Amino acid sequence: MGKIIIYEHANFQGLSREFTTSISNLQDVNWNDIVSSVKVIGQPWVAYEHSNYGGRFLVFEEGEHKFVGEEMNDKISSLQLITENLHNPQITLYEHADYQGRSRIITEETNLGEGHDNDIMSSHKVQRGVWLLCENSDGSGIQYLAREHENLPNYTTINFNDKLSFLRPLRPGSDS
Template sequence: MGKIIIYEHANFQGYSKELTRDVANLKDIDWNDCISSVKVIGQPWVAYEHMNYTGRLMVFEEGEHSFVGREMNDKITSLMLITENLHNPQITIYEHDQYQGKSKVITEATNLARGHYNDMASSHKVQRGAWLLCEHSDGSGFRYIAREHEHLPSYRAINFNDNFGSGGAAGLASVRRVQELPHVR
């Protein structure tokens, strides 16, 4: 399945703890806001800034992450294991709410900013896998994890919509699959 080893300091220093299941509030295990590096074995994990899997997020795929980044250093409060089968992922994005308008089937990382779908998507259906939806083409800004079988009829529910310029909500500019990398020994 998957596990994550969390470390108190960068470069895998200080106290550490191994986790094999979701933790909605790291305060419950005395690890709130004190993670600086992680090692992931198997399935990816999503780290959230706030309890109950809310706030800013960062995806950690298999490997050693000697620093979680300035944005999340000592700010992680919940962790969620991605349990979906990550092979042959597919998501369909739609131009309008309720899966209306033009649609685009995506099976690999896609920079929507380069085409007609930049800031144009308003809903999606995930057929397979897990996807990281990002406000900016470089993966920064507002992020959202879309998981297998999720049907989201309106991005307004997550403050993510196609009206970035006028309505104040972030628009979708890139889509990247969450992957399980081959384990290197």
């Protein structure tokens, strides 16, 4: 499945705590807003700024990770294990809301900024996997996590209409 080890200091130093299931509020285990580095084994995890999986987030995939800069250092309040099957991912993007207009099926990391589909998508249907959708072609800016079997008819509801430039499926861990 998956495991995350969180550390109170950078470079995997200081106190640590291991989780194998999601935790909606790190305050419940006295770890709120003190995480500075993590290690992930297996399936990806999502670290959220607020409890109950809210606010800004960072995706951590298998391997060692350190926080760079101040954007999320000591600001994590909940952790969510990605449990979906991440093999053979597929998402269908639509040019207009309500799955109208041109559509495009995506099965791998794609930079829309290099073609005619940059900043024009307005809805999607996720057939398989979990997808990280990004405003900018370098993966920065507004981000959205599209989960398996999610049908999102209008990007306006997430302040993402005509902003999608880059997307990638989350990678399965070595134990899945």
